[in-house]
Amino acid sequence: MKSTIPQKSKAPCTSIEDLYKKTQDWVAEIEFIKIEQQFLKELLAEHIIELCESDNFNKAKLLLKGIDHESILGDDLLISIDDHNVNLSLLLENIYLKREANFRNNHELIEVEVTNYIQNFRFIKEQIYELVLLIMKNNKKHHMLSN
Structure with missing residues (x-):
């Protein structure tokens, strides 16, 4: 999984x-x-028989665990973002003005987490697509050979 190092934004x-x-x-x-996570789980489930018959079953299990892990992280991120939005709403109402710098710093940290989350999910999605594409090609090849 990839990780992005926080960088100071050029224009806050x-x-x-x-x-x-x-x-x-x-x-x-x-x-x-x-x-998308639900779709990818269904996609892998649809091809579970082919996965069991190939050497890719363990890879598919690992990818499913990755999806589950990312799903939990997504839920946690949504909670963090919701809390952050409450603080932003208070700032919009001119409450907590002295703590604005803290909220901006927190915003940058959450932005890094969201970026990492999206990058990690894209990596998992790419791996699943490649795996399912391989299975589909093999199925097509077997189907053509049997005809």
Whole structure:
């Protein structure tokens, strides 16, 4: 799994509204990934017989564990983002103005976590697609040979 090192952004978000909008984008992305995770589980389940007959069964089990792990991380991230949004809402109402720097730092940390989460999921997704594509090609080859 890949990991991104936090870097200072070149141009920080200038307003709390921008930060809030960004968190809404994160939530939408994570929620979509959760749908993709379910799809990928179903995709692997659909090809479980072929996986059992090949040397790729252990790889598929590992990928399924990866999806489950990422799903748990996604839930945790959504909770962190929700808490962060509460603080951003308070900042929008001019409450906690003295702690704005802390909230901005927290925002950057969550952004790194979200970026890592997305990159890790993309890696797992790529591995699953390659595995299923291999199985489909083998099935096609066997089907052509049997005809």
